[in-house]
Amino acid sequence: MRIEAKDPVVEFHDLTVSYHKKPVLWNIDMTLPKGALIGIIGPNGAGKSTLIKAAMGLLPLGSGFVRMFDQPLDKVRDRVSYVPQRESVDWDFPASVMDVVLMGRYAKLGLLSRPRKADKEMALNCLRKVGMEAYVNRQISQLSGGQQQRVFLARALAQEADLYFMDEPFAGVDAATEAAILGIMQEMTAQGKTVIVVHHDLQSAAEFFDWIVLLNMRLVASGPIDKVFNNDLLQETYGGKLTVLAEVGELVKKRQIPSREKY
Amino acid sequence: MDTFFEFFSFSDPSIVAVVIGSILLTASSAVVGTFTFLRKKALVGDAVAHAVLPGICLAFILSGTKNPFFLIIGAFVTGWLSLVLIDNITTRSKIKEDSAIAIILSVFFGIGILMLTHIQHSGNASQTGLDSFLFGKAAALVGKDLITFGIVAVILMVTVSLFFKELKLIAFDMNYAKSLGLPVKAIDLLLTTLTVLAVVTGIQAVGVILMAAMLITPAAAARFWTNDVKTMTIIAATMGAISGLIGAYVSYVAPAMPTGPWIVMIISAVALLSFFIAPKRGIISRAVDQRKLQYQIMDENLLKALFHLGEKNDDTYKGRTAEEIIEKRHFPKARLMSSLKRLKREGFLKKKNGLWAFTEAGRIKGQRVVKLHRLWELYLSKYVKIAADHVHEDAETIEHIITPEIEAELERMLEYPEMDPHEERIPY
Numbered sequence: 001m002r003i004e005a006k007d008p009v010v011e012f013h014d015l016t017v018s019y020h021k022k023p024v025l026w027n028i029d030m031t032l033p034k035g036a037l038i039g040i041i042g043p044n045g046a047g048k049s050t051l052i053k054a055a056m057g058l059l060p061l062g063s064g065f066v067r068m069f070d071q072p073l074d075k076v077r078d079r080v081s082y083v084p085q086r087e088s089v090d091w092d093f094p095a096s097v098m099d100v101v102l103m104g105r106y107a108k109l110g111l112l113s114r115p116r117k118a119d120k121e122m123a124l125n126c127l128r129k130v131g132m133e134a135y136v137n138r139q140i141s142q143l144s145g146g147q148q149q150r151v152f153l154a155r156a157l158a159q160e161a162d163l164y165f166m167d168e169p170f171a172g173v174d175a176a177t178e179a180a181i182l183g184i185m186q187e188m189t190a191q192g193k194t195v196i197v198v199h200h201d202l203q204s205a206a207e208f209f210d211w212i213v214l215l216n217m218r219l220v221a222s223g224p225i226d227k228v229f230n231n232d233l234l235q236e237t238y239g240g241k242l243t244v245l246a247e248v249g250e251l252v253k254k255r256q257i258p259s260r261e262k263y
Numbered sequence: 264m265d266t267f268f269e270f271f272s273f274s275d276p277s278i279v280a281v282v283i284g285s286i287l288l289t290a291s292s293a294v295v296g297t298f299t300f301l302r303k304k305a306l307v308g309d310a311v312a313h314a315v316l317p318g319i320c321l322a323f324i325l326s327g328t329k330n331p332f333f334l335i336i337g338a339f340v341t342g343w344l345s346l347v348l349i350d351n352i353t354t355r356s357k358i359k360e361d362s363a364i365a366i367i368l369s370v371f372f373g374i375g376i377l378m379l380t381h382i383q384h385s386g387n388a389s390q391t392g393l394d395s396f397l398f399g400k401a402a403a404l405v406g407k408d409l410i411t412f413g414i415v416a417v418i419l420m421v422t423v424s425l426f427f428k429e430l431k432l433i434a435f436d437m438n439y440a441k442s443l444g445l446p447v448k449a450i451d452l453l454l455t456t457l458t459v460l461a462v463v464t465g466i467q468a469v470g471v472i473l474m475a476a477m478l479i480t481p482a483a484a485a486r487f488w489t490n491d492v493k494t495m496t497i498i499a500a501t502m503g504a505i506s507g508l509i510g511a512y513v514s515y516v517a518p519a520m521p522t523g524p525w526i527v528m529i530i531s532a533v534a535l536l537s538f539f540i541a542p543k544r545g546i547i548s549r550a551v552d553q554r555k556l557q558y559q560i561m562d563e564n565l566l567k568a569l570f571h572l573g574e575k576n577d578d579t580y581k582g583r584t585a586e587e588i589i590e591k592r593h594f595p596k597a598r599l600m601s602s603l604k605r606l607k608r609e610g611f612l613k614k615k616n617g618l619w620a621f622t623e624a625g626r627i628k629g630q631r632v633v634k635l636h637r638l639w640e641l642y643l644s645k646y647v648k649i650a651a652d653h654v655h656e657d658a659e660t661i662e663h664i665i666t667p668e669i670e671a672e673l674e675r676m677l678e679y680p681e682m683d684p685h686e687e688r689i690p691y
Contacts, residue, residue, distance in 0.1 A: 056442045074444065082442035089436045093301070094490045103432050107443040112425055139490040159443075 001233060003223030005033035005211075009163055009194045010055065014064035017047070017054045022253035023062060024050050025215075030222040032211065037189045038196045039209035043238050046216045048198040049085065052165040056082045068163060078107060081161035083152050085168050091148060092141045100140060100151050101127055104158030119158075126157040131180055146177030153181060164188070164195045170204070182208060202234070266516050277405065278515060284404040284413055285507035285514075288468045289477060289526060291416035293503030294423050295461040296478030297485070297496045298454055301434040306361065307349065309475035310368040312462045314345030316375025316471045319396055320382060329393065331411040335463050342459040345371050375471075399470035399523030401507075402514040408467065415464045419457055423496070426450060431492050468510060470523035476530065477503065484534035487541035506530040560663050561594075561602045566611065566629030567636070567662075568592040569621060570690075579626055582618025630690045636662040637683035638673045644684040645677065651684035 008031035015028040025047040032038055040048045053059045055066045057073050069076050081104075101123040102115050109115060115123075127133045130150040135143070143151065149169055156164055170178055185195045189210070199205050205212065212228050214220040214237040221228040221237075273279050299308045315338035322337025323329065345367045352363040382393060395403055404412065423430065429450050432440045441447045462474050469477045485498035510526035539546050568591045573579030585599055594602075603619055606612040611625030621629065639661045640654040649657075665673070683689055 053438070056438075058438050058441055077442075077444035080442075082439065084436060084438050084442075088438065093435045094486065094492050094495055095431075095435060096491065099431075099491075100435070103436070103439065106428060106432060106440075106445065109428075111429065111446075114428065141490075155439075 001221040001223065001228060002030055002219065003227060005031040005036075007034045008032060009034045009069060010196070011067045011070075012051075012055070012064070013067070015051075015054060015066060016062035016064060017050050017059055018062050018253075019050055019059065020253065022250065023248075024217060025054070026218045028064070028215075028219050030213065030219055032194070032196065032213070032222070034194055035189050035192045036194060036211040037185055037209050038194070038211040038213065039199045039205050040196065040213045040215055041199055041202065041205050041237070042215035042220075044200075046237075048200075048215055049167050051215065052082070052167060052196065052198060056080070056165060058082075078159075079162045081156040081159040081164045083156045083164065083166040083169060086145065086148050086152060086171065088167075091143070095140055097127065097132065097135045097138050097140060097143070097151050098123060101154045101158055104155040107159065122160075123154070123158050126154040127151075129157060129184060130154045144174070146173040149173050150177060150180065153184065157184075162193050164193065166195065166197045168198050168200065170197075170199060170201070178204075205229075267512075270512050270515050278511075280409055281401055281404050281511050281515065282508060284409045285401045285468050285511040285522075285526075286504045287413050287416040287507075288404075288465050289481075289503040289507030289510070289530075290500040291419040291503075292461040292465040292469075292474070292477045293481035293485075293499040294420050294496055295454075295457045297482040297492070297499045298423070298430050298434060299458055300479050300482035300486070301431075301492070302454070304458075305475070305479045306364045307346065308458060308462070308478040310345055310349060310364045310371075311342045311459055312466070312471050312474035312478070313368045313375070314371035315339075315342045315459075315462055315466065316396070317341050317371055317378055318375075319393075319466075319471075320375055320378035323382060323393060324378070331408045331467075335411070335415070338463040338466070339459055341371060342462060343455075346455055346459070372471075395470070395521070396466050397470050397472055398521030399466065399468050399473070399510075399526070400514060401468045401511045401522040401526075402518055404467055412464045412467055415460055419461055419464070420500075422453070422457060426453065427493070430454060434492075468507060468522055469526050470521065473523045473527045476527045477506075480527070480530045480534050481506075484530070484537040487537040487544045502530060502533050506533065556663075558602070558605070561598060562606055562611075563628070563632045563663055564592070565594065565599065565602050565606065566621075566625060567632045568594075569612075569619070570626070570629035570633050573621075574688075580621050582615055582620040584618060588619070632662050634690050635665050635670060637687060637689045638670070638677065638680075639665065640683045640685070641677055641680055641689075642673055654684060 010032040012028045012030050015025060016023060017025040024045075028051065040051060042048050050059065054061055055073075066073065068080055073080065098120070102119060104126070105115055105119040105122065109119065124133065124136065127136060130153050132147060132150050132154060135147065140148065140151065153169065156166070169181055173181070185197070188195055197209070199208070206225070206229060209225055211223065212225050213222045214228060214233055216237045221233045269275070270278055273282065296308065299305060318337035318339065318341030319334050320337075321341070322333045326333040349360070349363045349367050352358050352366070353360045358366075379394065379397075392400070392403060429440070429445060432445070433447055433450055437447060458478070461478060465474050465477050481499035481503040482495070484502055485495045488498055489495050506526045506529040509529050510522040513520055513525040514522040537545065542548050565588070568588055569583065570579065572583060572587065572591050573581065585596070585603065588594070589596070589599065603612060606625065607614055607619075611622055611628055612619050613622055614620075636658045639658040643649045643654040643657060644651050679691065680689060
């Protein structure tokens with residue numbers, strides 16, 4: 001079941017993505033609405049992270065395209081922000097909380113220039129929003145999981161974007177952080193910004209999001225929560241693994257076949 | 264000793280030149296190496312270092328001179344080629360990166376040694392000294408060579424400082440850098456180029472075989488001293504410079520001695536020292552922290568035992584003998600006595616007529632440990648659903664590390680319970 005967004009910000013068109021040559025997402029077609037808090041839901045290995053990585057141009061596309069604000073990503077990068085999975089970086093890296101948040105300003109600064117005073121104040125503002133202003137100079141390895149996630153969120157906020165892709169921002173965070181992050185997201189969407197979140201907990205998904213994307217190697221459903229968050233569709237997403245689809249994916253990897261024939 | 268003063272008075276201009284050269288080369292390798300290290304590409308550095316040898320030999324065979332300009336170009340070409348090959352092997356075959364590095368390193372170095380042997384037996388008079396590229400010879404850094412290598416070293420350091428923030432970001436979070444639209448591939452290419460160039464310039468002082476140590480060891484040592492990339496780069500450069508200086512001295516005192524091994528030994532000694540004595544991250548500092556934690560656990564257990572003794576007859580402040588305490592809970596006598604004395608010194612206990620008793624502060628501390636122990640037991644049985652007879656052991660360790668924030672959270676969640684799972688009163 002696929003419901004088109006009335007005021008679309010992101011458009012996925014016939015997107016197929018392979019990971020290490022193994023197709024993990026097949027023919028994703030959907031539009032996502034402006035100003036919504038959108039949850040991408042699905043079981044492990046459904047390709048949730050892959051979908052937003054592909055959208056951010058971090059993975060090569062097998063076929064199809066993604067458009068944001070009706071433009072290719074490269075034209076509107078300054079309006080789009082990405083929050084990677086917390087575990088994707090080495091938190092023992094020699095950097096302070098301030099260093100990490102300032103990274104959100106790098107695109108605005110451009111090459112060869114250093115963060116200015118205004119950038120530092122902006123970073124501090126963002127840290128204040130996520131309740132981490134007391135940790136400005138803290139070494140990042142000394143943060144708890146929830147605090148690390150808040151720092152990542154602050155870094156994304158420092159980009160001052162209109163569209164946010166977040167990979168599992170609620171994974172492994174404490175209750176207080178969860179509430180804080182959700183509060184910020186709701187504030188952002190109230191301002192007309194769009195927040196797209198990879199999420200794995202069904203129970204909280206029902207409370208958090210306005211719009212749900214159900215994913216399991218293919219698009220099961222996309223639409224307002226009251227239309228798509230029902231037993232039948234969840235059953236279709238979580239129940240019955242698409243064994244044949246997964247097996248064919250393995251085959252494609254073994255035989256090294258490109259997912260689209262090229263002449 | 265005479266040579267020492269002769270050297271370090273820097274009165275001889277040729278000494279000054281060698282010193283400046285050595286310092287520039289080792290410091291610039293350390294600066295570039297900081298990012299090789301942060302990117303976790305130490306082995307790649309080693310492969311490049313070995314792979315420049317055939318390039319140097321080839322350049323010599325083709326040009327017939329030891330002109331550093333040609334040698335740098337030759338070294339650069341094969342150094343680069345090795346990286347491209349490693350990359351291709353990894354992406355296009357099932358061979359993993361570590362194996363690809365090992366293969367390329369040995370093949371390139373093998374070819375290099377073959378060529379070097381051939382040159383040495385060719386009878387070409389101008390080849391003498393080419394073998395100093397194997398283990399380095401700082402004293403050979405004179406005249407035009409020095410200027411060429413020195414300029415490259417300065418270019419390296421300036422480039423790193425220009426792209427500092429991008430290099431840092433890519434080392435920390437490459438996907439995020441890409442999502443910002445930064446030219447990650449180009450900057451990656453830049454870092455690779457810098458690494459190859461650092462190797463090429465460093466080999467005059469250190470030699471191809473040990474060059475990887477010059478890239479990585481200063482950074483690894485510097486990491487112990489700081490949590491900031493900029494400071495780390497500066498410390499690494501300083502450490503590199505010191506080893507370069509001493510290397511130059513050795514080369515001056517004993518011209519027959521290769522400099523590379525000396526420089527590497529010095530920088531390794533610095534790294535080893537950092538490993539032990541650095542604050543916070545060093546082994547000694549960590550051992551001290553562990554020791555403090557052991558004392559804390561012993562002291563808290565003792566206060567807890569005293570509190571338990573007082574619970575029975577509601578005589579918390581009564582003085583007790585060491586034997587009474589041991590009877591309540593077994594402690595090795597010597598450790599108990601030292602703990603008792605420590606707690607008295609800190610004001611948590613007082614001693615009267617050979618009896619040990621709580622001060623007010625001591626009672627509060629002991630009571631808190633007992634409370635945390637019982638709260639944790641209750642939490643485990645109520646929320647984690649662990650059987651009541653299994654929660655005690657866990658609580659024995661957890662009671663020492665619970666922070667005031669978690670304490671408050673536990674009290675709130677459990678709503679200030681009165682009894683623990685063993686029907687013992689939780690003191691507030």
